[in-house]
Amino acid sequence: MKQPRIQADYLLETPGDPFRTAEVMAGEQSSGTFVRVPGETTQLRERAAAEVVEVDVLEEFVGTRSLPSAEPSPLAERLVRARVTISWPLATLGPSLPNLMATVAGNLFELRQVSGLRLLDIRLPDEFASVYTGPKFGVDGTRELAGVHGRPIIGTIIKPSVGFTAEETASLVANLCEARIDFIKDDELQADGPNCPFNDRVLAVMREINASADRTGKKAMYAFNLTGDVEEMKRRHDFLVRNGATCLMVSVNSVGLAGFIELAKFSELPIHAHRNGWGYLSRHPQLGWSFNAWHKIWRLAGADHMHVNGLGNKFSEPDDSVIESARACMTPMFKEKPCKVMPVFSSGQTVHQAPGTFAGLGSPDLIMTAGGGILAHPDGAAAGVTALREAWEATIKGIPLTEYGSSHPALSAALERPSA
Amino acid sequence: MKQPRIQADYLLETPGDPFRTAEVMAGEQSSGTFVRVPGETTQLRERAAAEVVEVDVLEEFVGTRSLPSAEPSPLAERLVRARVTISWPLATLGPSLPNLMATVAGNLFELRQVSGLRLLDIRLPDEFASVYTGPKFGVDGTRELAGVHGRPIIGTIIKPSVGFTAEETASLVANLCEARIDFIKDDELQADGPNCPFNDRVLAVMREINASADRTGKKAMYAFNLTGDVEEMKRRHDFLVRNGATCLMVSVNSVGLAGFIELAKFSELPIHAHRNGWGYLSRHPQLGWSFNAWHKIWRLAGADHMHVNGLGNKFSEPDDSVIESARACMTPMFKEKPCKVMPVFSSGQTVHQAPGTFAGLGSPDLIMTAGGGILAHPDGAAAGVTALREAWEATIKGIPLTEYGSSHPALSAALERPSA
Secondary structure: OOOOEEEEEEEEEEOOOHHHHHHHHHHHOOOOOOOOOOOOOHHHHHHHOOEEEEEEEEEEEEEOOOOOOOOOOOOOEEEEEEEEEEEEEHHHOOOOHHHHHHHHOOHHHHEOOOOEEEEEEEEOOOHHHHHOOOOOOHHHHHHHHHOOOOOOEEEEEOOOOOOOOHHHHHHHHHHHHHOOOOEEEOOOOOOOOOOOOHHHHHHHHHHHHHHHHHHHOOOOEEEEEOOOOHHHHHHHHHHHHHOOOOEEEEEHHHHOHHHHHHHHHHOOOOEEEEOOOHHHHHOOOOEEEOHHHHHHHHHHHOOOEEEOOOOOOOEOOOHHHHHHHHHHHHOOOOOOOOOOOEEEEOOOOOHHHHHHHHHHHOOOOOEEEOOHHHHOOOOOHHHHHHHHHHHHHHHHHOOOHHHHHOOOHHHHHHHOOOOO | OOOOEEEEEEEEEEOOOHHHHHHHHHHHOOOOOOOOOOOOOHHHHHHHOOEEEEEEEEEEEEEOOOOOOOOOOOOOEEEEEEEEEEEEEHHHOOOOHHHHHHHHOOHHHHEOOOOEEEEEEEEOOOHHHHHOOOOOOHHHHHHHHHOOOOOOEEEEEOOOOOOOOHHHHHHHHHHHHHOOOOEEEOOOOOOOOOOOOHHHHHHHHHHHHHHHHHHHOOOOEEEEEOOOOHHHHHHHHHHHHHOOOOEEEEEHHHHOHHHHHHHHHHOOOOEEEEOOOHHHHHOOOOEEEOHHHHHHHHHHHOOOEEEOOOOOOOEOOOHHHHHHHHHHHHOOOOOOOOOOOEEEEOOOOOHHHHHHHHHHHOOOOOEEEOOHHHHOOOOOHHHHHHHHHHHHHHHHHOOOHHHHHOOOHHHHHHHOOOOO
């Protein structure tokens, strides 16, 4: 019987031979060291060594290395870029996500033989799906709790990001509930500081949300940012559950993988995964992580919602990359456990982005959060929510926004403001 | 009384005005959004806003942006590099390391206004030192447990990195104990896979280490790699303590900050912090993390030993950067809690690196681990240990290695092999 193996794809840039460099990568990340040592028998290599599955040369060119090395490199030299696939026997590490990280994304980015290395994708054997929970709520569970079907979940972010007291936050939330918003989230900078303690915020906000739900039958989902140490997150989670909250948020790169796995194990609420810090992992195109490889780890670990930036965002990411990430979120990971995670479009989002987002994703299964795009509406936050809901109504019906706006004043007013 | 603030220094590259860009960074990472929203009062800004403390323009030049943005950029344009210092009020986040990460290393790397951004340093108010443990053992505690004083702790890494069974590992360990080695570590690829389960390895290895200690009075310190989920790490830690182990190892980037903090809280053993993955965080000089900023977080969280690569390493890092990192490990973080962590020199280390390492660090308070450099000695692993110990004896006495080698055959034989 074939032993299960892990596969990873890389975008490699090297001034050397790409086939030889791929062998160095496989050696460094399994049984090799810089000299052959006693004990590294053929049998052991068969049991434990990583294998180069494929090296697909993409381009050869004369240029400057993307990443420096200890020795100065010439301004122009022959470089090769190749897509490299390496596989590892599952038996050396077992189905462990933290040890997977050390294996597929360990020392190899530092190799002097590579002048560029980016992890493009990972493929995991089914054993991983037996160990990790994956999203407990995903699209269906989130829609159920939010009471929103057939259209995107429309949300906002508390702005200013930081500075409001708990009561000031709750006062804004009351206003947003009045406007029948679906979803509200803390900013990732707001967790449990002395200016706005977590428990105070939960009590004040849930008082408004529960009161509004009793009155109107609609309960806004609020993602409370519980980012912190493991024990803090556990305590805050339990406090959320006791107070009727329906979502929690966490900064995944700040908490890290083992803490996140622990959170996902005990969480009884959907986990809204915020990817802040993503830039340092990904912004250079020849270094680090692609979204596709990176997000699979957090999906399997238990993320229910995953930030993917937004079209026309205020950051540096192009629109096609945003759509590619969002589509990745919906692509099944395992046959028996698809681990679909709900993409969250955020950053500079306004009514203007609805049609392009729907066209790109081909599905209304998304969360769109607009901060300034709702809160800075000339007629106030309630009109901001209405405008965004109207923009999505028009989009799903296939009606141009300006046309729909002519009979919908909130949308019309929002359309007069520029896109981010 | 002045409110405590957090400070962070960045290396910024921008095609725009560096002063304006620094303001955008401060706004994004505190009370700002892309439009001014109701509620962002002057009072709130005073309470919560980040402040630009200093912008020091380092160079202006014509060139290509280090990092791409959504819009294509010209091949040559005027760019500015500047050292930017930003400060945040502690009151918005409190002394929380995970929330510090989201604040100083959150969304700002993705800003379209920056074409390069690297976190150079962080300075934390004393409140952080009250919350986190820092290294429980550090240099003194490690020396006490290893029984090594006045010279570096000399160690090796089990090689081949993966593939040995527990008994094969123990057999190599027995040989190394025979050679009176100070320190042995698992490779970061070896944790708890089916080929070499953690508990089996601990039992087999500690049987040899304890037997050797009973016979010779010298007990080698073995850093067992317990990288995994939080509950796994707790279980493995307890198993180590029960079996007389004196050190544990963890891949910090794989486990992440919250999991690491939890580990540090319950650990009764020195924590050997392995930084694999460091390349994706740092290898581009205009992106990500400097070692100085990054390592402070893990020191305060409780790392006792910290990998800094090694002189003449097999990777891409230049020697001066290695020495700078090692010296950073020894620089006090707080007046009352210096949090000194023991630097670990590793990667392609041999007898050849002893003099340069000692000259660069100015102290023997370090761990040097040589894998191939010991295990591939022509006369076997025991001679490899002896040679490395002799190299350090010579170095500390100020005697050239070749001279010392003339009366020390193990060193002499090692000197004939090339440096990495």
